[in-house]
Amino acid sequence: MKLIIAMIQPHKLPDVKQALFDADVHKMTVSNALGCGQQRGYTETYRGAITEVNLLKKIRLEIAVNDNFVQPTIKAIIKGARSDKIGDGKIFILDLPQCIRIRTGEEGTAAIG
Ligand SMILES: Nc1ncnc2c1ncn2[C@@H]1O[C@H](COP(=O)(O)OP(=O)(O)OP(=O)(O)O)[C@@H](O)[C@H]1O
Ligand SMILES: [Mg+2]
Numbered sequence: 001m002k003l004i005i006a007m008i009q010p011h012k013l014p015d016v017k018q019a020l021f022d023a024d025v026h027k028m029t030v031s032n033a034l035g036c037g038q039q040r041g042y043t044e045t046y047r048g049a050i051t052e053v054n055l056l057k058k059i060r061l062e063i064a065v066n067d068n069f070v071q072p073t074i075k076a077i078i079k080g081a082r083s084d085k086i087g088d089g090k091i092f093i094l095d096l097p098q099c100i101r102i103r104t105g106e107e108g109t110a111a112i113g
Pocket of ligand 2: 036040086
């Protein structure tokens with residue numbers, strides 16, 4: 001099992017949701033976040049001297065998947081979020097040792113799917 005965390009541009013969320021839906025990925029957590037990447041948050045909005053980081057609004061997606069869904073999920077996020085411009089986002093993939101569905105007590109791959 002993996003936990004996929006993606007930081008994307010807020011205006012790309014509808015396209016990413018649709019691409020995930022098309023890939024049969026329906027479970028997700030979505031949060032508002034602030035962040036910056038290698039441009040320190042500036043060149044996307046401002047061309048002045050950079051003296052500190054500038055945090056921009058981003059969407060953070062968290063999706064826990066079984067191993068066979070890792071690649072389809074990554075592909076869908078890229079399909080929905082990519083515009084070939086700086087700030088398109090980043091995907092982090094973490095090993096996920098356990099998942100428990102509280103209602104039934106199911107564990108592992110049965111609880112995620
Ligand atoms: N190394 C990192 N650690 C934690 N969060 C990161 C990291 N890199 C990017 N992020 C998060 O992802 C968001 C989007 O990053 P962004 O797409 O700007 O990455 P980048 O490395 O600057 O690539 P690009 O040059 O295409 O803009 C950032 O605003 C931040 O929230
Ligand atoms: Mg950037």
